[in-house]
Amino acid sequence: SDAANSRIIALAKPMGIKFVENEDGKGIVVQALVDSGSAATTAADIKPGDQLVSVDGTLVLGLDFDTALGAIMASADSTVKMTVFRGPAQFLYGVQGLDTNAEVLRSYRQRFSRRCVHLACKSLPS
Numbered sequence: 001s002d003a004a005n006s007r008i009i010a011l012a013k014p015m016g017i018k019f020v021e022n023e024d025g026k027g028i029v030v031q032a033l034v035d036s037g038s039a040a041t042t043a044a045d046i047k048p049g050d051q052l053v054s055v056d057g058t059l060v061l062g063l064d065f066d067t068a069l070g071a072i073m074a075s076a077d078s079t080v081k082m083t084v085f086r087g088p089a090q091f092l093y094g095v096q097g098l099d100t101n102a103e104v105l106r107s108y109r110q111r112f113s114r115r116c117v118h119l120a121c122k123s124l125p126s
């Protein structure tokens with residue numbers, strides 16, 4: 001289930017995570033944990049292959065690399081709260097990829113709202 005596959009992680013900057021864009025250009029995924037002793041390698045339940053869903057309560061699901069990574073970089077806090085989905089992009093976005101139709105995006109928000117509720121998730125940017 002989505003709830004079982006999603007995790008909320010709080011990491012201090014610098015996090016020690018290398019992200020890459022998914023093959024279809026939608027959303028970003030953890031490629032590797034770097035810097036032995038970094039926040040990601042010492043304290044977090046994050047692994048290569050985890051899909052980034054939200055940053056500090058703002059959904060970045062399906063956004064391009066620069067926008068999704070920009071949300072992490074723009075975080076004013078020294079600790080960044082992220083929701084990640086553990087599983088392949090195909091399990092998160094579906095075989096056809098993320099649909100940008102408003103009704104479909106609403107369904108994605110609902111899928112993750114339960115896990116993000118205490119982070120006050122905001123809607124996807126237009």
